[in-house]
Amino acid sequence: MTLNTALTKLFACTTACLLCLSSLWSASLSAKPLLIASDIWCPYVCEGQTGYVTELTKRAFAEMDQPVHFIAVPFNRALKEVQHGNIDAILAVTPEHVSQFNLYTDEVVVGYASKDFYTTTGFAWQFNQLEDLDNVQVGIIRGYDYGERLNDKIANSNRFYIATGNQPLTMNLKRLIKGRFHVMLGNKVVIQNTAEKLALDDKIRFAGTFGEPLPLYVGFNQGATKAAKMFNQGLTKLKKTGEYQQILDKYNIEHPADPLALTP
Structure with missing residues (x-):
């Protein structure tokens, strides 16, 4: 075997090994x-x-x-x-x-996601315009986006109470029932779903929605x-x-x- 032949075979073997390692490395990345x-x-x-x-x-x-x-x-x-x-x-x-x-x-x-308001069944309040929020305390969730106008309202008011954690909606529902605030703001689908699981759906009522989803x-x-x-x-x-x-x-x-x- 000549030196050139040996080098050619060595190069081919090395290339094959590198391609194999590259393939394994790529597979591990995708996995x-x-x-x-x-x-x-x-x-x-x-x-x-x-x-x-x-x-x-x-x-x-x-x-x-x-x-x-x-x-x-x-x-x-x-x-x-x-x-x-x-x-x-x-x-x-x-x-x-x-x-x-x-x-x-x-x-x-x-x-x-819609922007919906809920109260307890015994609280006769209805949302029609932003000014309706000036005389109630409202439960919201930290980090959630409620749209530009509601976000501005929240930023410039001390009437909003913020929940956090892995299940903040559950926290707000329980606080609403206990009277910690008058109204909670959230997504109707999510509020109804959570209230039903907590057997609280008969204690709350939908009180209006704001803007487009x-x-x-x-x-x-x-x-x-x-x-x-x-x-x-x-x-x-x-x-x-x-x-x-x-x-x-x-x-x-x-x-x-x-x-x-x-x-x-």
């Missing part, structure tokens, strides 16, 4: 789970990694052979962790969140734009197979592209 966070906001995001947005996200990534890991984190903290790149994505964010925390969505809407996205940090596009591709596959609609039907949700479809 690394994405870390996705939210607080509990059922039926969008429920306990036990359920909820229609959670399941759509899980199945969309499964279609792309990408594992994911969900964690329950107070919403305001999750927003900051995603912004800093410590978490890959956060479920159910609004355009204001996307802008404020520099998130990426690939323009995929996964639902809509806000679109909701899965928000990714700027280092995970490829994951966002992968999510979009996975959802497209689910729509073609019909599984997308099956997940919505499971939670009695109308198609999330329709902002008027807010009642399960």
